[in-house]
Amino acid sequence: MFFVSHLVNGLQLGSIYALVALGYTMVYGIIKLLNFAHGDFIMVGGYIALFSLSTTFFGLPPAVAVVLTIVGCMLLAVVVEKLAYRPLRNAPRISVLITAIGVSLLLQNLAQYFFGATPMNFPTHLLIPAGGITMGDVFVAYTPLITIIAALISMVILTYLVQRTKLGKAMRAVSEDTEAAQLMGINVNTIITFTFAVGAGLAGIGALLYGAGYPRIEHTLGVMLGLMAFVAAVVGGIGSIPGAMIGGFAIGLVEALVTALGFSEWRIGAVFLILIIVLMVRPTGIMGRSMMEKV
Amino acid sequence: MKKLRILCLVVAMLMVIGLLAGCGGGGGGNGDADADVITIGVLAPLTGGVAQFGTSVYRGLNLYIDQFNARGGLQIETITFDEEGNASLAVTGYNSLFDQNVTAIIGAVTSGPTMAVVPFAFEDNMPMITASATHAGVTVADDGTVFTNMFRSCFIDPFQGQKMAEFAVEVLEARTAAILFSNEIDYSIGLRDAFEEKARELGLEVVVVENFPDDAVDFRGQLTNIAQHNPDVLFVPAYVRHIALIGPQSAEVGLEGTTLLGADGWAGTVAFMEDVSSIEGAYFLTGFSPDVDDPMVQQFIRDYQARHGSIPDMFAAQAFDAAMILIDAIERTLAATDYNPASEEFRIALIANMARTNLTGVTGHIAFDEFNNPQKTAVILNVADGVEVFWGYF
Numbered sequence: 001m002f003f004v005s006h007l008v009n010g011l012q013l014g015s016i017y018a019l020v021a022l023g024y025t026m027v028y029g030i031i032k033l034l035n036f037a038h039g040d041f042i043m044v045g046g047y048i049a050l051f052s053l054s055t056t057f058f059g060l061p062p063a064v065a066v067v068l069t070i071v072g073c074m075l076l077a078v079v080v081e082k083l084a085y086r087p088l089r090n091a092p093r094i095s096v097l098i099t100a101i102g103v104s105l106l107l108q109n110l111a112q113y114f115f116g117a118t119p120m121n122f123p124t125h126l127l128i129p130a131g132g133i134t135m136g137d138v139f140v141a142y143t144p145l146i147t148i149i150a151a152l153i154s155m156v157i158l159t160y161l162v163q164r165t166k167l168g169k170a171m172r173a174v175s176e177d178t179e180a181a182q183l184m185g186i187n188v189n190t191i192i193t194f195t196f197a198v199g200a201g202l203a204g205i206g207a208l209l210y211g212a213g214y215p216r217i218e219h220t221l222g223v224m225l226g227l228m229a230f231v232a233a234v235v236g237g238i239g240s241i242p243g244a245m246i247g248g249f250a251i252g253l254v255e256a257l258v259t260a261l262g263f264s265e266w267r268i269g270a271v272f273l274i275l276i277i278v279l280m281v282r283p284t285g286i287m288g289r290s291m292m293e294k295v
Numbered sequence: 296m297k298k299l300r301i302l303c304l305v306v307a308m309l310m311v312i313g314l315l316a317g318c319g320g321g322g323g324g325n326g327d328a329d330a331d332v333i334t335i336g337v338l339a340p341l342t343g344g345v346a347q348f349g350t351s352v353y354r355g356l357n358l359y360i361d362q363f364n365a366r367g368g369l370q371i372e373t374i375t376f377d378e379e380g381n382a383s384l385a386v387t388g389y390n391s392l393f394d395q396n397v398t399a400i401i402g403a404v405t406s407g408p409t410m411a412v413v414p415f416a417f418e419d420n421m422p423m424i425t426a427s428a429t430h431a432g433v434t435v436a437d438d439g440t441v442f443t444n445m446f447r448s449c450f451i452d453p454f455q456g457q458k459m460a461e462f463a464v465e466v467l468e469a470r471t472a473a474i475l476f477s478n479e480i481d482y483s484i485g486l487r488d489a490f491e492e493k494a495r496e497l498g499l500e501v502v503v504v505e506n507f508p509d510d511a512v513d514f515r516g517q518l519t520n521i522a523q524h525n526p527d528v529l530f531v532p533a534y535v536r537h538i539a540l541i542g543p544q545s546a547e548v549g550l551e552g553t554t555l556l557g558a559d560g561w562a563g564t565v566a567f568m569e570d571v572s573s574i575e576g577a578y579f580l581t582g583f584s585p586d587v588d589d590p591m592v593q594q595f596i597r598d599y600q601a602r603h604g605s606i607p608d609m610f611a612a613q614a615f616d617a618a619m620i621l622i623d624a625i626e627r628t629l630a631a632t633d634y635n636p637a638s639e640e641f642r643i644a645l646i647a648n649m650a651r652t653n654l655t656g657v658t659g660h661i662a663f664d665e666f667n668n669p670q671k672t673a674v675i676l677n678v679a680d681g682v683e684v685f686w687g688y689f
Binding site: 002005006009012013054055056112116117118119121123124125130132139141143144213214215216218221224255256259260262264265267268 | 544
């Protein structure tokens with residue numbers, strides 16, 4: 001029965017990693033940019049959710065808070081893309097990468113300036129009720145249950161969006177060959193903005209679930225979360241959407257497993273060990289396609 | 296022309312005499328020192344993970360210093376360095392304060408940075424007092440050397456761990472215990488060691504020990520392992536930022552019938568968490584309770600509240616006392632010697648005077664033992680019906 005509990009723990013953590021990893025992988029897939037500010041989108045989302053839910057601030061109903069958080073994250077990503085990344089569209093990739101790190105630091109410092117360095121408590125039970133269900137002799141709280149379900153639903157919707165809609169088709173086309181897509185009449189800038197918005201929307205969902213599961217919001221929360229999700233994206237194969245999902249869950253489960261075995265201090269180490277092994281055995285990641293460099 | 300020269304000479308001589316007289320007066324001490332300004336350094340994390348504690352300490356000590364300065368006479372100036380709870384930054388901060396010729400230092404706030412600074416301060420004979428670094432190693436090195444320059448107004452880790460083990464056995468009648476600690480935090484390790492040792496002595500069986508990294512947000516795995524053993528008590532020597540996550544997560548993994556025990560790192564938890572149902576029934580030890588009925592304590596609470604709009608926590612109270620101890624010793628040193636306050640001789644004399652401290656602050660009566668640790672009583676707080684309640688002295 002405790003094995004099942006550990007499994008649930010791992011899946012909960014993995015769900016959040018996967019949602020964040022999707023944002024990394026989608027943006028990388030389309031403009032080959034590692035958006036290091038992505039973890040900080042979640043931090044901002046966490047604060048939006050906290051302020052809108054908390055009764056000491058706005059005390060809005062959960063549904064409104066959910067919409068505000070997701071829309072807030074999407075707007076932030078669109079603004080960041082427009083102001084920071086678009087002017088560098090034709091600049092060397094390293095410049096954009098450094099800009100992404102700059103945006104990340106800017107967001108963290110702005111958050112510290114406005115909300116202070118002291119962590120704030122997330123009102124978990126205003127979003128997801130306390131308690132849970134007991135299946136046999138296993139108790140599963142509502143928080144992990146809803147986290148896992150919400151993540152799975154988001155992934156199904158995303159897969160539908162990318163595989164079955166016209167916008168998704170355009171996204172895949174831009175990802176495959178930007179210039180050819182442009183020649184076929186696809187507005188590349190719109191598609192890139194759209195991709196950022198979708199990735200950030202997932203980050204918004206991630207922020208809500210993160211807040212509910214780990215109710216401490218602080219300006220640095222995106223750093224470690226972003227790093228772990230980045231590892232998940234790389235393990236799964238950066239640029240691949242199913243890869244990010246698999247990578248996220250794999251990393252979450254590895255952490256839970258290592259803890260269950262009593263090596264909790266090695267959990268982060270174990271994650272990076274997996275990363276090293278994957279990079280050695282399969283450098284493009286689990287679902288990554290090997291790409292030939294055109295010379 | 297000649298007259299002018301004589302006049303100049305007379306004036307110069309008068310000035311020399313005046314100067315000598317001034318020196319004599321300073322040596323005699325008391326009233327003459329009204330123009331004296333003494334600069335002390337403050338090392339505190341005002342940003343970063345332990346900024347909560349740093350801010351409380353900063354407010355507490357400044358409240359005392361401002362009240363002291365308002366009385367006139369000796370004036371205390373402070374230079375503050377934000378060490379962010381980081382050991383190497385604290386050393387940088389110490390060097391910077393030392394270069395600015397401070398007479399003494401209040402700080403640091405947590406054990407790690409304080410222990411990083413102490414060996415340097417010891418070599419420089421720099422008097423230091425911390426309001427909240429509770430690790431045994433703050434005043435005594437691993438090889439047994441006592442850092443004679445280092446004092447504190449809080450009690451030490453082994454004391455807290457021992458007390459909580461005794462409390463579990465004597466009051467809660469616990470038979471089995473679990474410990475969840477962080478082996479990245481000196482404070483946490485110190486408490487775990489003392490708790491385990493005392494538990495063994497008292498026949499309290501420690502069935503499982505789990506640890507977590509300092510920046511952990513996910514404790515469910517460790518808590519699941521603990522739930523598996525169903526212990527009577529779970530001792531969590533950690534800080535508010537951990538408890539705020541450990542509390543709700545312990546409820547989620549189905550840890551039931553286990554009483555949570557904590558130490559002074561828990562101070563402020565109830566104020567931080569909006570919903571404390573998950574830590575209902577927990578007991579933790581602290582150095583200060585605003586419920587104590589004492590005119591000095593109540594005055595302190597009113598003054599603090601007037602300034603910051605909130606009830607002072609343990610850190611603020613201990614910092615208030617730390618400033619009181621230091622300034623009391625500075626006054627006694629000024630009265631007894633005529634050294635320059637920026638000189639090493641003055642600092643050595645000040646250290647000797649700090650060791651002879653004997654006063655009552657807002658956290659109780661304070662005198663130091665041979666390891667510069669204060670002898671105090673512990674306050675036990677209980678989380679009941681969503682609020683912190685003063686359980687009693689233990």
